[in-house]
Amino acid sequence: MxxxxxxxxxxxxxxxxxxxxxxxxxxxxxxxxxxxxGSTSASCGIVRRFYSQPDMVAMANEGAHIWADWEKFVGPIEDEKIVFHRPGMLFIPPHIDDEVSRIVAGMQQMGIAASILTADQVAQRFPFLETDSFFPPRQPDDDAFFEPTGRRIEGAVFEEDAGYVVSPDLATQNLRSAAEREGARFLLRREVSAIRKVGTGPFRVVTAQGDSIESEVVVNAAGPHSSIVNRMAGVALPLEIRPLRREVHTLDNPLFSKQEESALPVVGDLDSGVYCRPESRGRNLVVGSTDPHCDQLEWVDDPDDFNESVTEPYWERQCLRLMKRFSQVRLGPKRGVSALYDVTVADWYPVVDRTDLPGYYVCIGTSGSSFKTAPVLGLMMANLIESCQNGHDPDQQPYQLTLPYTGATVDMAFLSRRRSQLQSTGTVIG
Ligand SMILES: Cc1cc2nc3c(=O)[nH]c(=O)nc-3n(C[C@H](O)[C@H](O)[C@H](O)COP(=O)(O)OP(=O)(O)OC[C@H]3O[C@@H](n4cnc5c(N)ncnc54)[C@H](O)[C@@H]3O)c2cc1C
Known part of the structure; x- marks a missing residue:
């Protein structure tokens, strides 16, 4: 087919x-x-498993096993392969509450090496990180931005073998090579401009370059252009999905050449509103946002027309927030990237489902955190397509997928287009 x-x-x-x-x-x-x-090229490639939804923890865990076993997973290909560094991830939530304890207990049950550290343990293990609490995050022009709160963080979650994939675009190239070896065709420089279907006949996918490709099934995996592609197919989903502009900035890593760089974990800091990880073999840091409430989200109407420059206010607030946690960091030249997420507005979880148009499927709304799970999303989408095209209706009976590396079974209903809003942070943390 x-x-x-x-x-x-x-x-x-x-x-x-x-x-x-x-x-x-x-x-x-x-x-x-x-x-x-596309947006993959801007990804920080962070691979962690801390998510509100247990099924997403399971998917992220499966993803971590795949990235760790990449050579075997993609099989024989001639490309250079990705590197998966695993310095661990320190996650600093505003509170160590029942929800955090529930997530960590669930992670431990799945065999993930995660534990809750006290503020003293954080200070001992990562002496270069401040353990003051800065919550709630503020804008730098807020008078209280630099005021001490007089509180310490309540603790942090440490995931021992979390990490990041160097070069998400190389990972994508690796997948392309593996897919081509299996017989897939890649039609590059082809911009889809229309999706046609007459009656029960096949789809005709038309490109701006004049191609017309016939197929029984169409999958929308267009990232921030997903809603435009849905409109081409005449498909409206109950969940709103929109592009969101992001900036990620690059700073010098003060630990580089101090023999300490191996000690720098990935840091997800909801307490101060940023995440960061080492870059360029530890020479640099990249810093991104955890979407604190005080920041206005920059929704984009047209993904082909957004500000692709690094802007002064975004750069300044992100770097200053990082500098509160990591005081040895210094502001350097304004460096970074501006890119788009494809966000499921209600809950920031992807939509992986069939649609009401038979044969038309979506794997979209990846919400800024689906690089780590992309190999799992591929597995889910392919199995769902096989099942639906053989007559199964996941709207009646949700599809259950057993993940090959970890053996966990995921009920795909939680990623369906018809789900009610999932319990989540409503941010990139998921
Ligand atoms: C700044 C940033 C940091 C991130 N950090 C992380 C992270 O640390 N960890 C993590 O897990 N995730 C992260 N993510 C999220 C992750 O990178 C994305 O979820 C993932 O890359 C989305 O992949 P995709 O294939 O769906 O989209 P894309 O990579 O955007 O691919 C979609 C493709 O569709 C093509 N396309 C669109 N319209 C058409 C059309 N009409 N015809 C033909 N082609 C079309 C585009 O050119 C594009 O190549 C981050 C994302 C960003 C932007």
């Missing part, structure tokens, strides 16, 4: 690889000249 996948990001390439392994004929249509050059 022929499948057209719209979008050659990490998600589309992963879906193509898994569909080929199930015996489908996958064609990926990508408007750029290479795969992985």
């Amino acid at each position: 022929r499948v057209s996948i719209i979008g050659g990001g990490v998600v589309g390439c992963s879906i193509a690889f898994e569909l080929q392994r199930l015996g489908f004929e996958a064609s990926v249509l990508e408007k750029n000249g290479a795969v992985g050059h």
Whole structure:
């Protein structure tokens, strides 16, 4: 059976690889000249498992096993392969409450090496990090921004073997090569401009370059362009999905060349409103936002028309917040990237489902945190397509997928288009 996948990001390439392994004929249509050059290219590639939803913890855990076993997972390909560094991740929530304890207990039950550290243990293990609490995060022009709160953090969650994948675009290229080896076709510089279907006949996916590709199945994996592609297919989902502008900045790592760089974990700091991780073999740090309430979210109407520059206010507030936690960091030149998330507005979890248009599927709304799970999303989408095309209706009976590495079973209803709002942080933390 022929499948057209719209979008050659990490998600589309992963879906193509898994569909080929199930015996489908996958064609990926990508408007750029290479795969992985959409929002995937800006990704920080952080691989952690701390999520509000237990099924997402299971998916992220499966993802971590896949990244750790990458050579075997993608099989024989000639490309250079990705590197997965695992310095651990320190997650600093505003409070160590019942919810945090519940998530950590669930992680431990899945065999994930995660534990709650006290503020003293954080100070002992990571002496370069301040253990004052800065919650709630503020804007730098707020008079109280630099005022001490007089409180310490309540503690932190440490995930021993969390980490990050160097070069998300290389990971995507690896997936493309693996998919091609299995027989997938990649049609680059093809911008899909229309999706047509007459009666029960096949889809015709039309490109701006004049192609018309016929297939029984179409998958929307267009990242921040997902809503535009849904409109081409005439599909409206009950959940709103929108592009959101982000900036990620680069700073010098003060620990580099102090023999301490291996001690720097990934830090997810909801207490001060930023996350960071080492970059460039420890020479730099990248810093991004955890979406604190005081920051206005920058929703974008047209993903082809947004400010792609690094802006002074965003850069300043993000770097200053990091400097409160990590006081040895110094402001340097304004460096970084501006990119888009594709956000499911209600709960910041992806939508992986069939739609009301038979044969048309979506793997979208990845909400700024689906690089780590992209290989799992590919597996889910491919298996769901196989099941639905064989007559199964997941709206009646949700699809249960057993994950090959960890053996966990995920009920895919939690990622369905018809779900009610999931309990989540409503931010990139999920
Ligand atoms: C700044 C930033 C930091 C992030 N950090 C992390 C992180 O640390 N950890 C994590 O797990 N996740 C992270 N993410 C999220 C993760 O990178 C994304 O969820 C993931 O890359 C989305 O992949 P995708 O394939 O769905 O989208 P994309 O990579 O955007 O791919 C979609 C592709 O579709 C193509 N396309 C669109 N419209 C058309 C059309 N009409 N015709 C043909 N092609 C089309 C685009 O060109 C693009 O290549 C981050 C994201 C960003 C932006």
